[in-house]
Amino acid sequence: MTASTNNKDVKDVKNFVWYPDSGATNHLTADPALIHNPMENFGSEWTWSRVPLPPHRKAIGCKWVFKIKQNPDGTVQSHAQQLISSLSFSFGLKQLGKLDYFLGINVKHLHDGSLHLNQSKYVKDFIERAHMHLAKTSSIPMANNYKLTKHDGQPFEDPTLYRSIVGQPLQFHWIVVKRILRYVQGTNTYGIHLKHAPSLVSLSTTTFCDVDWATGTDDRKSISGACLFLGPNSITWWSKKQNTVSKSSSEAKYRSLALATQELSWVESLLTELQLSYKTHMVLCDNLSTVIMTHNHVLHNRTKYIELDLFIVRDKIQAKTMHVNHIPSEFQTVDVLTKPLCTNKFLSLRRQLKVQEASVVQGVY
Structure with missing residues (x-):
């Protein structure tokens, strides 16, 4: 040199x-x-x-x-x-072509310009680590009669393996986990189908929210869940245990509604930052009393424990940036995230969530 x-x-x-x-x-x-x-x-x-x-x-x-x-x-x-x-220098950039793999997600480009996203490689590695690659597959992740507790059954003989998969090792829990792994193995080619949204109209946002009331066997806490659609595509979903015990299903569902409203506020700020126009947000709940409470400005004694949640939702409604409507339970998509379901209902709601096998949607090019 x-x-x-x-x-x-x-x-x-x-x-x-x-x-x-x-x-x-x-x-x-x-x-x-x-x-x-x-x-x-x-x-x-x-x-x-x-x-x-x-x-x-x-x-x-x-x-x-x-x-x-x-x-x-x-x-x-x-x-x-x-x-x-x-130093001052320049360097060339190479056109890598269409995106096909990113952060563990396989991306398939379909003939109509839509995308199919899945994690088949991640699933395969995960299943092999659990020594379940030769197991029989399952059509649903969990039987609808399972109720788990923290102290259900004997300790699992291989706690290191169990914790590497999910968490606390008990024998009966491992049976449930294996059922989930068999389901994941049988659906490793399934993924999210993302379609083009109409470009000449404002984007619509629809949020489904629900709760499985007092489902926790050990602490009787409820499981909240929500999924959010931007146009025809599901862009986010989640389920989590609520922090406190709810005295009624309406109270639990309103807490879930408040959590969904906060998530919706984040999406709203993102769309605003990207300068994308959108319609008034629509939130769908299958509990009629919860829907009525969102439009009732009088606070009753039974709602004093969720007063802050009430104001979070009502501020959005009064600003006319969000509507809360009722939806029949059979169309409540988020049920697939909050509770075990029978096979037919699970498969129906999974389709509503836009989770599909690659061969079902249009061909890949």
């Missing part, structure tokens, strides 16, 4: 460059020795050699940077100097 420099840059102490940092003073007294010594050291250690600039080559600009490190009491700790180069 060769380098080219200029004697004037080295000897002219007036043209130094000074970059203070958190431990450096803002003033510097230039000493020619600080400049000459590093150059001599470079030569003596064979760090580089001075050579004439080859023809048709451009020299890289160099500058000296000096620093004075200070102790906490202000005394000088050390002098430091460094020769740095200022």
Whole structure:
């Protein structure tokens, strides 16, 4: 490696460059020795050699940077100097073609321009780690008569394997986990089907929210769930145990509605930031009393425990940025996320969630 420099840059102490940092003073007294010594050291250690600039080559600009490190009491700790180069360069970008894999997600492009997303590679690795790749598949992830507790059954004989898959190791829990893994194995080609939304109209947002009331056997806490559609596509869904015990199903469902409203607010801010127009948000709930409460401005005694949740929802309704409507239970898509279901209902709601096998949608190109 060769380098080219200029004697004037080295000897002219007036043209130094000074970059203070958190431990450096803002003033510097230039000493020619600080400049000459590093150059001599470079030569003596064979760090580089001075050579004439080859023809048709451009020299890289160099500058000296000096620093004075200070102790906490202000005394000088050390002098430091460094020769740095200022580079400017350009590089080419390669067109990689259509996206087909990203962050563990397989992306398939369909003839109509829509996308099919799945995690078949991740599922395959996951199943093999659990030693379930030869197991018989299951059409649903969980039987609808299962009720689990923290202390149900004997401890699992291989806690390391169990914890690597899900969590607390008990024998009966592992039976349930294996059922889920068999379901995942049989649906590893399933994924989310994303379609084009109409470009000339405002986007519609529809949120389904529900709760499985007092389902926790150990603590009687409820399971909230919601899924949000942007146009024809489901873009987010979740289910989680509520933090407190609800005294009624209406109270539990209203808490779930408030959580869905907060998620909807985040999507609303994202759409606004992207300067995308959208219609008034629609939230669908299968509990009629919950829907009535959202439009009733009088707080009753039975709603005092969810007063904050009431205001979160009502602020949106009064601002006319959100509507809450009733939906029959058989069309409540989010039930698939909050409770075990019979096979027919599970498969029906899974289709409503836009989870489909790649072969069902249009061909890949």
